[in-house]
Amino acid sequence: MTMYDPTVDQRVDKALANDFLRLATRRATDRLRNNRVKAAEELGDWQKWREAGETIRTHVVANLDFYLKQLITQIEKQGGHVHLAKTPAEAVTFVKNIVREHKAKNVIKSKSMISEEIHLNHALEDEGSTVIETDLGEYIIQIAGEPPSHIIVPAMHKTRQQVADLFEPIAGHPLTSDTPTLTRFVRNKMRESFLQGEIGITGCNFAVADTGSIVMVTNEGNGRMVSTLPRVQITLMGMERLVPSFRELDVMLNLLARSATGQKFSSYTTILTPPKQASDPDGPEEFHLVILDHNRSEILGDKTFRPALNCIRCGACFNVCPVYRQIGGHAYGSVYAGPIGAVITPLLENDWYKWGHLPFFSSLCGACSEACPVRLPLHDLLVKLRARKVVGGHTPKIEHQIFKTYRFFFTHEKTLRKALRLGSKLQWPLVRNGRISVGIPPLSNWTNSRTLPKVSPKSFMQMWSELNRN
Amino acid sequence: MKVSLFATCLANALYPDIDLTMARILTYLGHTVDVPEGQACCGQIAFNSGYFDDAREVARTLIDSFEHSEIVVGPSGSCIAMIHHYYPTLFENEPAYLKKANDLIHKSYEFTQFVVDVLKTPDLGASYSAKATYHPSCHATRLLSIGDAPLTLMKHIKGLELVPLTEAQLCCGFGGTFSVKMPKLSTAMVAEKAQHVLDSGADLLVGVDMGCLMNISGYLEKINKPVKTMHIIQLLGEGMKS
Amino acid sequence: MTNTNEFISLLASKLGRPTPTQAPEPVAINVPQYRSSTRKDRASLFLDNWHALGGKGMIVKSPEETMQCLKEWFGDQQATWPNKQQAIVAWDMLPTVAEFAFAALEWPLVRYSQEAQSSPDRYSLAAQAELGVTGADWGIALSGTLVVNSSPQRGRAVSLLPPLHLAFIEASKLRDNLFDVLEELTSLGMPPSAIEMISGPSRTSDIEMDLSIGVHGPIEVYVIVIDD
Ligand code: SF4
Numbered sequence: 001m002t003m004y005d006p007t008v009d010q011r012v013d014k015a016l017a018n019d020f021l022r023l024a025t026r027r028a029t030d031r032l033r034n035n036r037v038k039a040a041e042e043l044g045d046w047q048k049w050r051e052a053g054e055t056i057r058t059h060v061v062a063n064l065d066f067y068l069k070q071l072i073t074q075i076e077k078q079g080g081h082v083h084l085a086k087t088p089a090e091a092v093t094f095v096k097n098i099v100r101e102h103k104a105k106n107v108i109k110s111k112s113m114i115s116e117e118i119h120l121n122h123a124l125e126d127e128g129s130t131v132i133e134t135d136l137g138e139y140i141i142q143i144a145g146e147p148p149s150h151i152i153v154p155a156m157h158k159t160r161q162q163v164a165d166l167f168e169p170i171a172g173h174p175l176t177s178d179t180p181t182l183t184r185f186v187r188n189k190m191r192e193s194f195l196q197g198e199i200g201i202t203g204c205n206f207a208v209a210d211t212g213s214i215v216m217v218t219n220e221g222n223g224r225m226v227s228t229l230p231r232v233q234i235t236l237m238g239m240e241r242l243v244p245s246f247r248e249l250d251v252m253l254n255l256l257a258r259s260a261t262g263q264k265f266s267s268y269t270t271i272l273t274p275p276k277q278a279s280d281p282d283g284p285e286e287f288h289l290v291i292l293d294h295n296r297s298e299i300l301g302d303k304t305f306r307p308a309l310n311c312i313r314c315g316a317c318f319n320v321c322p323v324y325r326q327i328g329g330h331a332y333g334s335v336y337a338g339p340i341g342a343v344i345t346p347l348l349e350n351d352w353y354k355w356g357h358l359p360f361f362s363s364l365c366g367a368c369s370e371a372c373p374v375r376l377p378l379h380d381l382l383v384k385l386r387a388r389k390v391v392g393g394h395t396p397k398i399e400h401q402i403f404k405t406y407r408f409f410f411t412h413e414k415t416l417r418k419a420l421r422l423g424s425k426l427q428w429p430l431v432r433n434g435r436i437s438v439g440i441p442p443l444s445n446w447t448n449s450r451t452l453p454k455v456s457p458k459s460f461m462q463m464w465s466e467l468n469r470n
Numbered sequence: 471m472k473v474s475l476f477a478t479c480l481a482n483a484l485y486p487d488i489d490l491t492m493a494r495i496l497t498y499l500g501h502t503v504d505v506p507e508g509q510a511c512c513g514q515i516a517f518n519s520g521y522f523d524d525a526r527e528v529a530r531t532l533i534d535s536f537e538h539s540e541i542v543v544g545p546s547g548s549c550i551a552m553i554h555h556y557y558p559t560l561f562e563n564e565p566a567y568l569k570k571a572n573d574l575i576h577k578s579y580e581f582t583q584f585v586v587d588v589l590k591t592p593d594l595g596a597s598y599s600a601k602a603t604y605h606p607s608c609h610a611t612r613l614l615s616i617g618d619a620p621l622t623l624m625k626h627i628k629g630l631e632l633v634p635l636t637e638a639q640l641c642c643g644f645g646g647t648f649s650v651k652m653p654k655l656s657t658a659m660v661a662e663k664a665q666h667v668l669d670s671g672a673d674l675l676v677g678v679d680m681g682c683l684m685n686i687s688g689y690l691e692k693i694n695k696p697v698k699t700m701h702i703i704q705l706l707g708e709g710m711k712s
Numbered sequence: 713m714t715n716t717n718e719f720i721s722l723l724a725s726k727l728g729r730p731t732p733t734q735a736p737e738p739v740a741i742n743v744p745q746y747r748s749s750t751r752k753d754r755a756s757l758f759l760d761n762w763h764a765l766g767g768k769g770m771i772v773k774s775p776e777e778t779m780q781c782l783k784e785w786f787g788d789q790q791a792t793w794p795n796k797q798q799a800i801v802a803w804d805m806l807p808t809v810a811e812f813a814f815a816a817l818e819w820p821l822v823r824y825s826q827e828a829q830s831s832p833d834r835y836s837l838a839a840q841a842e843l844g845v846t847g848a849d850w851g852i853a854l855s856g857t858l859v860v861n862s863s864p865q866r867g868r869a870v871s872l873l874p875p876l877h878l879a880f881i882e883a884s885k886l887r888d889n890l891f892d893v894l895e896e897l898t899s900l901g902m903p904p905s906a907i908e909m910i911s912g913p914s915r916t917s918d919i920e921m922d923l924s925i926g927v928h929g930p931i932e933v934y935v936i937v938i939d940d
Contacts, residue, residue, distance in 0.1 A: 221929025363645025386520030
């Protein structure tokens with residue numbers, strides 16, 4: 001009956017059986033959520049800031065062609081190179097060519113979700129380059145060979161012992177699993193890599209159209225290293241991640257930092273306008289900006305889903321999602337998990353078989369929409385995606401039948417009364433101790449873990465008309 | 471006032487006493503109550519599953535049945551939220567019904583919202599002795615913004631002790647068809663909610679949406695730790711008997 | 713490979729109109745901004761926030777007070793630094809008070825942009841130093857943030873590679889909020905190649921959400937606010 005990839009259920013089962021994962025996810029998301037709420041209150045008038053955030057993002061997306069063109073012109077004027085990639089494969093090729101041209105052996109990276117989206121690391125390693133993720137969380141999952149489980153805290157699912165076990169072979173000696181030991185190991189290990197890095201690859205939180213600048217938000221300082229030390233900088237950005245000018249950055253950076261981690265600002269917010277000026281003592285001499293479409297233009301053309309491009313990848317929706325809370329990120333199967341991942345993955349990837357389950361990873365409780373700093377109506381988009389799936393013929397025939405039947409009875413109230421009366425008489429095989437507690441599919445999906453009250457011998461509508469008759 | 475009741479499909483079929491009690495309370499408050507025939511469901515089941523066309527026809531039936539009502543009151547935040555939040559989407563391409571939908575939106579209320587915010591009669595003179603905790607259902611609070619109306623009513627019930635529910639804002643995992651479409655996720659969610667209910671020490675769980683309550687109490691019963699569960703209307707009804 | 717025009721006109725077609733030739737009207741932004749009532753309030757809020765981030769900070773009125781402060785913060789460690797000649801790396805020019813204090817203490821400063829010829833040499837210089845000393849262009853009171861522009865006489869690695877970072881900032885450069893700083897940045901015209909906004913030490917919570925300080929950037933950060 002399912003018309004989606006059966007591995008989905010396996011992933012869910014696996015996640016639900018992983019007690020550490022569930023506890024860690026719950027703890028981490030609670031903490032991030034509480035921090036966000038506190039930081040929002042501290043700023044005051046949070047709803048006004050959210051409205052401003054939504055207004056700015058909507059404006060940018062509605063004028064995306066203008067601002068992108070302005071950005072490209074500005075960057076080229078400053079001596080940077082812009083590469084426009086329609087597909088992930090094209091983006092990978094651009095990066096590969098740059099690496100190849102420089103015969104670079106050591107590539108260092110700071111966090112970039114686009115790099116995850118285009119699966120860049122393997123491609124570069126196949127070229128014979130060493131690629132090192134320098135964000136601690138990204139480094140952990142790189143060694144583990146796993147995708148991120150949260151967009152802000154990529155290794156949320158790992159225990160400290162697992163981290164120590166991953167680091168030990170690299171350290172070549174035993175490591176205790178306390179945080180200071182593990183962080184110190186990474187600091188020392190990464191130092192060499194930073195100083196040897198020939199090419200630095202960074203992500204981009206915002207690009208500023210009128211100055212041709214890249215804004216990067218990090219806490220560890222690795223983003224600064226990667227954009228300061230190597231001779232060549234490559235920045236990967238999703239097509240929509242723009243602001244018109246510095247003026248709008250105040251709102252966006254306040255919203256982003258406070259929503260992501262509950263900080264006023266992250267430790268480092270870096271506004272780069274590369275390449276370096278000739279007489280600057282440091283900074284990259286060569287700068288490449290790779291701008292990725294990957295069906296974002298399709299989303300842009302689709303009025304219903306266009307708001308999905310407003311997202312600033314803060315992760316706030318993850319931290320309040322009751323589904324994410326139970327299973328963490330990997331069960332989604334997608335690079336972007338959580339509510340926003342459930343919205344954009346089917347749109348970006350355009351594959352209902354593989355990603356059709358995602359809009360259903362939600363009880364439509366609306367907590368995500370309430371948390372989102374740019375007021376994305378995530379739960380509305382999720383339900384509209386479900387409708388897309390139905391209209392596109394990607395749901396089972398039997399389901400169509402069920403809802404046709406539902407529609408018939410619930411548009412014919414008198415017939416419904418009769419059906420309910422009949423139902424109340426026929427339900428006895430399922431009743432135990434006055435409750436329905438066994439069932440056949442799909443009812444058993446309920447009764448396996450819950451009981452259900454019996455259908456009343458008389459429906460209210462029936463009772464009411466009888467009362468009125470007397 | 472002349473108040474038309476929206477029975478809602480779940481109460482109609484499984485919990486008719488809720489609708490009856492709602493009628494009784496509103497009559498007690500001096501209003502004339504009627505129950506327009508033809509009404510059946512808000513259409514949410516189909517809508518939330520993505521079957522907008524089927525949902526639209528069910529919604530149309532509902533709109534038609536209340537066309538001549540002055541005020542419509544229902545015992546479910548979720549069903550009223552469906553009307554308020556999604557009917558404009560359902561009928562965006564049908565100006566005639568969009569207008570009718572908007573009429574319905576302007577005259578429809580969830581029960582506690584109606585009693586507290588419109589009628590301004592938070593004290594119904596009820597008394598009931600129990601240690602109660604309140605689950606704020608998602609649609610009632612987030613989509614319909616009923617706020618503290620249910621708590622206000624509960625605070626006026628003599629003898630009722632209110633205890634807090636940890637992580638009250640978390641969804642219970644019902645989500646309509648979500649509970650049968652994603653049974654494992656739904657069960658994991660309700661398990662956590664049920665634990666919070668048990669931890670609260672309450673001997674009574676109260677809410678404004680029977681779907682959620684049916685989910686939580688059904689789970690508690692399955693794990694043999696039943697907690698008495700009441701819709702706020704049932705609670706008020708019991709409390710007003712004395 | 714897609715060229716720019718093709719890429720942009722696809723977006724225009726998706727938006728259902730030709731690409732505007734003029735910049736769109738900027739959106740109105742109506743958010744309440746924090747305003748301090750006095751300069752003194754602003755400085756103390758800045759320092760409160762800086763302390764809350766785990767930084768050390770002090771307001772000084774004279775070169776003597778500056779020396780006092782430096783001795784207190786770094787005196788003991790300085791005595792143990794193995795290579796005292798190369799231990800402190802700094803911008804070419806620091807605020808006068810700072811220059812005076814270091815000279816009077818006889819703590820030698822290595823000038824980052826002058827000392828070495830090539831970038832890699834400069835990096836290893838900074839990486840081996842114990843303390844990096846910089847000025848700052850603005851401070852943001854509301855968040856305890858230093859805003860530092862790059863320039864040929866400065867160097868970005870000075871506030872990044874050494875384990876300790878010390879910044880001097882004149883009280884007159886403190887602003888209430890980021891908005892004000894961005895306004896002034898905009899009025900400067902073309903921005904420098906890097907504007908670093910620094911709010912406390914390097915930190916991470918990537919391992920079991922356990923906060924850990926100093927993973928890549930400076931482990932300790934210090935600020936001296938010069939009461940000018
Ligand atoms: S959808 Fe909203 S809450 Fe979720 S990541 Fe994007 S901006 Fe943050």
